[in-house]
Amino acid sequence: DAGITQSPRYKITETGRQVTLMCHQTWSHSYMFWYRQDLGHGLRLIYYSAAADITDKGEVPDGYVVSRSKTENFPLTLESATRSQTSVYFCASRARQGVTNEKLFFGSGTQLSVL
């Protein structure tokens, strides 16, 4: 099964440029999340979405923009990339709230370098 896919797998960009990371899931999961992973910080939530057209800030939202016009897609945009945004970015999804559905599925990540 296709599951949850992220693209690109690797990206190098320059400071000040806009870059968009893509996330697509095939399960029609209601919830989608963007995390960044940094040494010493673990996983930190950037933004999340409970459904199409509903998004909320996480712990570290500054400098990022998200949209969710379709349930299956949740792109993350860095409007003007900074070196501090060099990181590995993970997208995740889960089904609608319910104890048995309380399980995140993660993509393989996008490794972003901002020079």
Next chain:
Amino acid sequence: AQSVAQPEDQVNVAEGNPLTVKCTYSVSGNPYLFWYVQYPNRGLQFLLKYITGDNLVKGSYGFEAEFNKSQTSFHLKKPSALVSDSALYFCAVRDWGSGNTPLVFGKGTRLSVIA
């Protein structure tokens, strides 16, 4: 507010020996607790969860975790470690009285199993 602490950045264990990866949590209500594992260059994978019921939870790959409410801990254990268990392990928590708030992850513990 909810938080998770993983006090050890690194755990080393010999193959065949029991392993423990520690996790403590803080929530204002009752916790949903999770363990996820990350293999190199991959996204996180669900291992096990505690929602309610038995304090000892069994999960994938022979792992188990013990919920201890009085010590606010949820340590991950395995009776006999394998070299293939070497990975990065994350503990996560959500307060199930807090509605749809996302999971909060610890900083991760790197497990190295030595042959």
